[in-house]
Amino acid sequence: MVVVSITLKGPNDEAEVIRLDKSNVFYKHFCKGNFNSPIEERLLNQSLTVLDIGCGTGGWILDMAKNYPNSKFIGIDMSPVFPKENLPENVEFLECNVLDGLPFEDDTFDLVHERLVGMALTNSQWKIVIENELRLIKLDGWIEIEDIYPIIETTKHFLLTHFFSLSILALSKKLFLHLVRKFLNSRGLSTSAPDDLKMLWSETGKFPNIQCDKILIPLGDRAGIWGKLALEFSTFGLRATSPFIAPLLNITVEHYDALVETMEIEANKCNTHYYLHRIYGQRKL
DSSP: OHHHOOOOOOOOSSHHHHHHHHHHHHHHHHHTTTTOOOOHHHHHSSEEEEEEEEESHHHHHHHHHOOTTEEEEEEEESOOOOOOOOOOOOOOEEEEOOEEEEEEOTTTTTEEEEEEOOGGSSSHHHHHHHHHHHHHHEEEEEEEEEEOSSEEESSSSTTTEESSSOTTTTTTTHHHHHHHHHHHTTOOOSSOOHHHHHHHHHSSSTTTTEEEEEEEEEEEEGHHHHHHHHHHHHHHHHHHHHHHHHHTTTOOHHHHHHHHHHHHHHHHOOEEEEEEEEEEEEEEO
Protein backbone atom coordinates (compact mmCIF):
# COMPACT_ATOMS: atom_id res chain seq x y z
CA MET A 1 0.00 0.00 0.00
CA VAL A 2 1.05 3.63 -0.08
CA VAL A 3 3.19 5.18 2.60
CA VAL A 4 0.98 5.73 5.62
CA SER A 5 1.53 6.77 9.20
CA ILE A 6 -0.04 5.46 12.35
CA THR A 7 -2.54 8.27 11.81
CA LEU A 8 -4.42 6.34 9.12
CA LYS A 9 -3.37 2.88 8.02
CA GLY A 10 -5.32 1.06 5.35
CA PRO A 11 -5.39 -2.55 4.18
CA ASN A 12 -2.29 -4.50 3.26
CA ASP A 13 -3.74 -7.83 2.12
CA GLU A 14 -3.82 -9.75 -1.16
CA ALA A 15 -6.80 -7.78 -2.46
CA GLU A 16 -4.96 -4.51 -1.88
CA VAL A 17 -1.87 -5.83 -3.66
CA ILE A 18 -4.00 -6.78 -6.69
CA ARG A 19 -5.66 -3.37 -6.67
CA LEU A 20 -2.30 -1.59 -6.53
CA ASP A 21 -1.00 -3.69 -9.43
CA LYS A 22 -3.88 -2.34 -11.55
CA SER A 23 -3.71 1.23 -10.30
CA ASN A 24 -0.72 2.44 -12.31
CA VAL A 25 -2.27 1.30 -15.61
CA PHE A 26 -5.50 2.97 -14.52
CA TYR A 27 -3.96 6.35 -13.65
CA LYS A 28 -1.61 6.30 -16.63
CA HIS A 29 -4.63 5.85 -18.91
CA PHE A 30 -6.62 8.76 -17.50
CA CYS A 31 -3.59 11.05 -17.11
CA LYS A 32 -2.22 10.13 -20.55
CA GLY A 33 1.19 9.33 -19.11
CA ASN A 34 3.13 8.71 -15.93
CA PHE A 35 4.05 12.34 -15.25
CA ASN A 36 3.49 15.92 -16.39
CA SER A 37 6.81 17.47 -15.41
CA PRO A 38 8.70 18.49 -18.59
CA ILE A 39 11.60 16.18 -17.90
CA GLU A 40 11.14 13.39 -20.47
CA GLU A 41 14.01 14.39 -22.76
CA ARG A 42 16.42 14.39 -19.82
CA LEU A 43 15.11 11.01 -18.62
CA LEU A 44 15.75 9.57 -22.08
CA ASN A 45 19.16 11.08 -22.75
CA GLN A 46 20.73 11.59 -19.34
CA SER A 47 21.32 9.45 -16.28
CA LEU A 48 18.77 10.88 -13.84
CA THR A 49 17.77 9.55 -10.43
CA VAL A 50 14.08 9.31 -9.54
CA LEU A 51 12.35 8.59 -6.22
CA ASP A 52 8.77 7.30 -5.80
CA ILE A 53 7.41 7.78 -2.26
CA GLY A 54 4.66 5.32 -1.38
CA CYS A 55 5.51 3.05 -4.31
CA GLY A 56 3.16 0.22 -3.31
CA THR A 57 3.72 -2.78 -5.59
CA GLY A 58 6.13 -0.75 -7.72
CA GLY A 59 4.06 -0.42 -10.89
CA TRP A 60 5.00 3.22 -11.54
CA ILE A 61 8.69 2.56 -10.90
CA LEU A 62 8.85 -0.53 -13.13
CA ASP A 63 7.01 1.16 -15.99
CA MET A 64 9.26 4.23 -15.77
CA ALA A 65 12.40 2.08 -15.62
CA LYS A 66 11.36 0.24 -18.77
CA ASN A 67 10.65 3.47 -20.66
CA TYR A 68 13.80 5.30 -19.50
CA PRO A 69 16.58 2.71 -19.18
CA ASN A 70 19.35 5.31 -18.83
CA SER A 71 17.93 6.60 -15.54
CA LYS A 72 17.82 5.12 -12.04
CA PHE A 73 14.51 4.55 -10.19
CA ILE A 74 14.09 4.00 -6.46
CA GLY A 75 10.77 3.19 -4.78
CA ILE A 76 10.12 3.32 -1.04
CA ASP A 77 7.16 2.16 1.03
CA MET A 78 6.64 1.18 4.66
CA SER A 79 4.74 -1.92 3.49
CA PRO A 80 7.16 -4.17 1.53
CA VAL A 81 4.68 -5.40 -1.07
CA PHE A 82 7.02 -4.41 -3.92
CA PRO A 83 8.98 -7.07 -5.86
CA LYS A 84 12.25 -8.22 -4.35
CA GLU A 85 13.72 -10.44 -7.07
CA ASN A 86 14.50 -10.27 -10.80
CA LEU A 87 14.50 -6.48 -10.83
CA PRO A 88 15.79 -4.42 -13.76
CA GLU A 89 19.31 -3.09 -13.23
CA ASN A 90 18.02 0.47 -12.92
CA VAL A 91 15.45 -0.31 -10.17
CA GLU A 92 15.75 -0.47 -6.40
CA PHE A 93 13.08 -0.83 -3.70
CA LEU A 94 13.48 0.00 -0.01
CA GLU A 95 11.27 -0.53 3.01
CA CYS A 96 11.08 2.89 4.61
CA ASN A 97 8.72 4.97 6.74
CA VAL A 98 9.03 8.60 5.66
CA LEU A 99 8.42 9.75 9.24
CA ASP A 100 11.69 8.08 10.24
CA GLY A 101 13.63 10.09 7.65
CA LEU A 102 14.76 9.33 4.11
CA PRO A 103 18.08 7.44 3.87
CA PHE A 104 19.62 9.37 0.99
CA GLU A 105 22.31 11.99 0.54
CA ASP A 106 21.44 15.63 -0.10
CA ASP A 107 20.79 16.60 -3.74
CA THR A 108 20.25 13.01 -4.88
CA PHE A 109 17.09 13.16 -7.00
CA ASP A 110 16.07 14.85 -10.25
CA LEU A 111 12.41 13.90 -9.75
CA VAL A 112 10.43 12.96 -6.64
CA HIS A 113 6.99 11.43 -7.25
CA GLU A 114 4.10 10.84 -4.82
CA ARG A 115 0.64 9.42 -5.52
CA LEU A 116 -2.37 9.51 -3.18
CA VAL A 117 -0.41 9.97 0.03
CA GLY A 118 -1.86 13.37 0.96
CA MET A 119 -4.40 12.06 3.46
CA ALA A 120 -2.01 9.55 5.02
CA LEU A 121 -0.27 12.19 7.15
CA THR A 122 -1.29 15.25 9.11
CA ASN A 123 -0.17 18.69 7.91
CA SER A 124 2.35 18.89 10.75
CA GLN A 125 3.78 15.52 9.71
CA TRP A 126 3.86 16.65 6.08
CA LYS A 127 5.93 19.68 7.03
CA ILE A 128 8.56 17.35 8.49
CA VAL A 129 8.47 15.03 5.46
CA ILE A 130 8.66 17.92 2.97
CA GLU A 131 11.65 19.39 4.80
CA ASN A 132 13.35 16.02 4.45
CA GLU A 133 12.35 15.65 0.79
CA LEU A 134 13.51 19.16 0.01
CA ARG A 135 17.11 18.40 0.88
CA LEU A 136 17.02 15.45 -1.55
CA ILE A 137 15.82 17.34 -4.65
CA LYS A 138 18.56 18.78 -6.83
CA LEU A 139 18.51 22.36 -8.03
CA ASP A 140 16.33 22.32 -11.19
CA GLY A 141 14.87 18.99 -10.02
CA TRP A 142 11.12 18.36 -9.97
CA ILE A 143 8.47 17.36 -7.45
CA GLU A 144 5.26 15.76 -8.77
CA ILE A 145 2.25 14.91 -6.61
CA GLU A 146 -0.98 13.16 -7.59
CA ASP A 147 -3.85 13.48 -5.13
CA ILE A 148 -7.60 13.96 -4.76
CA TYR A 149 -10.23 15.83 -2.86
CA PRO A 150 -12.17 13.06 -1.14
CA ILE A 151 -15.39 13.92 -2.91
CA ILE A 152 -17.38 12.24 -5.68
CA GLU A 153 -19.57 14.47 -7.85
CA THR A 154 -22.43 13.88 -10.24
CA THR A 155 -24.66 15.68 -12.70
CA LYS A 156 -27.72 14.28 -10.93
CA HIS A 157 -29.03 16.07 -7.82
CA PHE A 158 -29.96 12.95 -5.86
CA LEU A 159 -26.39 11.71 -5.55
CA LEU A 160 -23.51 13.35 -3.72
CA THR A 161 -21.21 10.84 -2.08
CA HIS A 162 -17.93 11.38 -0.34
CA PHE A 163 -14.93 9.07 -0.81
CA PHE A 164 -14.83 8.59 2.97
CA SER A 165 -18.56 8.40 3.68
CA LEU A 166 -21.98 7.15 2.69
CA SER A 167 -24.93 7.59 0.35
CA ILE A 168 -27.20 10.63 0.41
CA LEU A 169 -30.08 8.15 0.71
CA ALA A 170 -28.83 7.35 4.20
CA LEU A 171 -27.67 10.76 5.41
CA SER A 172 -28.51 14.37 4.67
CA LYS A 173 -25.83 16.28 2.78
CA LYS A 174 -25.17 18.53 5.75
CA LEU A 175 -24.83 15.70 8.25
CA PHE A 176 -22.98 13.57 5.74
CA LEU A 177 -20.22 16.17 5.11
CA HIS A 178 -20.09 17.03 8.81
CA LEU A 179 -19.36 13.39 9.68
CA VAL A 180 -16.67 13.15 7.03
CA ARG A 181 -14.92 16.24 8.34
CA LYS A 182 -15.32 14.95 11.88
CA PHE A 183 -13.68 11.66 10.98
CA LEU A 184 -10.73 13.20 9.15
CA ASN A 185 -10.28 16.11 11.54
CA SER A 186 -10.33 13.79 14.55
CA ARG A 187 -7.15 12.30 13.13
CA GLY A 188 -5.66 15.61 12.04
CA LEU A 189 -6.02 14.64 8.37
CA SER A 190 -6.74 16.92 5.45
CA THR A 191 -10.01 17.09 3.53
CA SER A 192 -8.29 19.12 0.79
CA ALA A 193 -4.99 17.33 0.19
CA PRO A 194 -4.18 18.87 -3.24
CA ASP A 195 -4.54 22.42 -1.95
CA ASP A 196 -2.70 21.69 1.29
CA LEU A 197 0.24 19.98 -0.40
CA LYS A 198 0.51 22.69 -3.05
CA MET A 199 0.52 25.30 -0.28
CA LEU A 200 3.11 23.47 1.81
CA TRP A 201 5.49 23.10 -1.14
CA SER A 202 4.97 26.73 -2.13
CA GLU A 203 5.77 27.84 1.40
CA THR A 204 9.27 26.37 1.10
CA GLY A 205 10.12 29.26 -1.21
CA LYS A 206 12.05 26.87 -3.45
CA PHE A 207 9.36 26.20 -6.07
CA PRO A 208 8.18 29.52 -7.53
CA ASN A 209 6.01 28.16 -10.36
CA ILE A 210 4.01 25.21 -9.09
CA GLN A 211 1.38 24.06 -11.58
CA CYS A 212 -1.73 21.91 -11.11
CA ASP A 213 -3.57 19.89 -13.76
CA LYS A 214 -7.10 18.66 -12.97
CA ILE A 215 -8.05 15.29 -14.49
CA LEU A 216 -11.63 13.97 -14.52
CA ILE A 217 -12.03 10.32 -13.50
CA PRO A 218 -15.46 8.94 -14.51
CA LEU A 219 -17.13 6.28 -12.36
CA GLY A 220 -19.44 3.43 -13.26
CA ASP A 221 -20.75 1.46 -16.21
CA ARG A 222 -21.45 4.51 -18.39
CA ALA A 223 -17.70 5.09 -18.73
CA GLY A 224 -17.01 1.54 -19.90
CA ILE A 225 -14.28 -0.70 -18.54
CA TRP A 226 -12.26 2.21 -17.16
CA GLY A 227 -15.28 3.62 -15.35
CA LYS A 228 -16.01 0.23 -13.84
CA LEU A 229 -12.41 -0.01 -12.65
CA ALA A 230 -12.56 3.50 -11.19
CA LEU A 231 -15.72 2.63 -9.25
CA GLU A 232 -14.10 -0.58 -8.05
CA PHE A 233 -11.16 1.43 -6.67
CA SER A 234 -13.47 3.92 -4.95
CA THR A 235 -15.70 1.34 -3.28
CA PHE A 236 -12.64 -0.65 -2.21
CA GLY A 237 -11.41 2.46 -0.38
CA LEU A 238 -14.80 2.94 1.25
CA ARG A 239 -14.98 -0.64 2.48
CA ALA A 240 -11.37 -0.59 3.66
CA THR A 241 -12.15 2.34 5.97
CA SER A 242 -15.34 0.80 7.41
CA PRO A 243 -13.69 -0.14 10.75
CA PHE A 244 -12.92 3.57 11.27
CA ILE A 245 -16.09 5.18 9.93
CA ALA A 246 -18.86 2.78 11.02
CA PRO A 247 -18.28 3.37 14.77
CA LEU A 248 -18.25 7.13 14.16
CA LEU A 249 -21.69 6.82 12.56
CA ASN A 250 -22.93 4.49 15.31
CA ILE A 251 -23.79 1.78 12.79
CA THR A 252 -22.51 -1.74 12.21
CA VAL A 253 -19.94 -2.58 9.56
CA GLU A 254 -22.63 -4.68 7.84
CA HIS A 255 -24.93 -1.66 7.65
CA TYR A 256 -22.07 0.43 6.34
CA ASP A 257 -21.24 -2.11 3.61
CA ALA A 258 -24.90 -2.20 2.57
CA LEU A 259 -24.84 1.57 2.14
CA VAL A 260 -21.70 1.33 0.03
CA GLU A 261 -23.53 -1.13 -2.21
CA THR A 262 -26.32 1.46 -2.54
CA MET A 263 -23.70 4.00 -3.58
CA GLU A 264 -22.46 1.65 -6.30
CA ILE A 265 -25.99 1.32 -7.69
CA GLU A 266 -26.42 5.09 -7.68
CA ALA A 267 -23.04 5.67 -9.33
CA ASN A 268 -24.08 3.48 -12.24
CA LYS A 269 -27.31 5.46 -12.75
CA CYS A 270 -25.75 8.82 -13.53
CA ASN A 271 -22.63 10.60 -14.74
CA THR A 272 -20.53 10.28 -11.61
CA HIS A 273 -16.90 11.33 -11.34
CA TYR A 274 -14.10 12.68 -9.22
CA TYR A 275 -10.95 14.64 -10.03
CA LEU A 276 -7.30 13.69 -9.74
CA HIS A 277 -4.95 16.64 -9.32
CA ARG A 278 -1.39 16.54 -10.64
CA ILE A 279 0.75 19.14 -8.91
CA TYR A 280 4.28 19.68 -10.17
CA GLY A 281 7.03 22.23 -9.88
CA GLN A 282 10.75 22.77 -10.40
CA ARG A 283 13.18 23.69 -7.67
CA LYS A 284 14.82 27.02 -8.48
CA LEU A 285 16.38 28.07 -5.17
